[in-house]
Amino acid sequence: MDIVTAQEMYDWDRAAIEAAGIDGKMLMESAGRAVANDMLQHIKKQDKVIILIGAGNNGGDGFVIARTLLNKGYEVDTWQVVPDEKISGDAEAHKKIFLSSGYDVYPFTTIEDLLPHLKRADVVIDAMLGIGVKGRLREPYASIIQVVNDLHAFRMSVDLPTGVPAGEGESVFDAFRADYTTIIAAPKLSVFLQQSRPFYGEWNVVEIGLPVPLLEKPKRKLWGIDDVKETFPVRAADSHKGSHGKGLMIGGSAFMPGSIVMAARAALKSGLGLLSVATVREAIPAVSSFVQEATFLNVEEQEGWIAGQALEQASSYDGVLVGMGLGRRDGTEVLLQSLIDSVDGPLIVDADGLYLMKSLLPSLKNRKTPTILTPHPGEFAHLAGVSIEELLKSPFSYSRNFALEYGVHLILKGPSTIITSADGEQRVDVSGNAGLAKGGSGDVLSGILLGMVLQTESLMDAMSNSCVIHGCTADWLTQETHSETDLLASDVIEGLSRTFRTLSSSSRS
Ligand SMILES: NC(=O)C1=CN([C@@H]2O[C@H](COP(=O)(O)OP(=O)(O)OC[C@H]3O[C@@H](n4cnc5c(N)ncnc54)[C@H](OP(=O)(O)O)[C@@H]3O)[C@@H](O)[C@H]2O)[C@@H](O)CC1
Ligand SMILES: Nc1ncnc2c1ncn2[C@@H]1O[C@H](COP(=O)(O)OP(=O)(O)O)[C@@H](O)[C@H]1O
């Protein structure tokens, strides 16, 4: 499913009207009806519904929604929160149809006048402003929102909660706090941003009859388990271990052997054919007792940490993952630089490897094979030289600019994980839950990633599938056997069995 900016949505609107000849009023009719039918799943026949109508086309949708609900026998009061002269174009046409159908509109006068009505409502539908909002809310929207957000009524928004910007970059705004939002045609960027996500509540996207072949596709989409099912590699019956990738993992230390254990087990559970683990001698017995299937390379150490010499053998593997438990000692950059220069398959850099990568970024531009960086926001802010707050305001832009500048593939992790390819294409994964907000989750993800990257033809599919497999496994576990409190990263590794069983039974053959 595509993810759009406000401008891209307006371009789609124009394609529908100008290129396909769909009348604007017709589009508004089908949008309003689709939204009303979707919202009905949350409205009971005996509910008292208030719908708030604003000045633009979002308000126009509101007139269609109100008429649809009233025609079906629901009890709906329709309040227009702006003066008549503000209602124009298609919205005005639908207001006329609404009135001519025998329904009434209440004019907003003061907040004191509206308040008693709001207090009696079971459901409040916000059709005030949508993608056309600019800057901080003016009156009367600001006061209405302040009052409505304190009510006990169930709050629903049309397309986006009034006041929430459709795009990135703004972190300070007042907005309608919806329990549920019915999104028109495609989710907007703000659905996935830390500052705006909570205002949407639960959400769903409805189709409104746009002319699909004429719509310019944005280079940005939502990726979910159904996409994974369609792109998951088939394990050929006549394959051998070499067909499924020969991977090397470098990390761990006397103090952090667990991180490499988790990454290694996750990679093997993800179908990797052969795995070698390079770590300090002291950690090998502990790690190997948990990972019997791997072979081991002993690397030079200094006081229990990987010392950082170049690792000649790295070039003989199909792909290399480095970083978990590596430590942040001066000198370890030498190891990273040697990997950048010599690994001729994909090089995945995670955790401490990312911290050390900062001074080496320019040399990534010379790599002939893919580099994949998997930072959480703290690590990415460090790499990009911005504050975490600034980064989280505009994570799509920062990711894209960084990926293009250094020619790297980027997985920016979080509740909405943004995956960006070196040519700027983006995918978003929203699977997973707060049970993953624990040390070790990232190690499991990077293990899955090494496994998938070495077995999947398309690197973008491998990256996005890994994130969804990781998140969906956590979701299934917390729905069926665990809680978000007790879920451990190692439980997620065990849970992969269930996920992969589902995927291999549905994969193409
Ligand atoms: N494919 C599509 O595109 C389709 C779109 N559709 C629907 O249309 C919606 C977009 O409609 P839209 O463009 O009319 O914008 P919308 O959000 O209703 O508001 C514009 C009004 O807001 C006002 N205003 C702005 N900022 C403000 C502020 N801070 N404080 C106060 N007022 C402020 C602004 O006033 P102005 O600044 O111009 O005086 C103007 O009057 C979209 O979300 C979807 O629901 C569907 O019907 C069909 C297909
Ligand atoms: N609240 C959350 N909802 C969904 N996924 C989450 C949440 N918190 C963390 N995750 C996921 O868990 C992983 C955490 O990675 P990271 O921060 O590197 O952890 P660590 O380094 O501690 O192992 C990422 O895949 C991230 O997307």
Ligand SMILES: [K+]
């Ligand atoms: K709205």
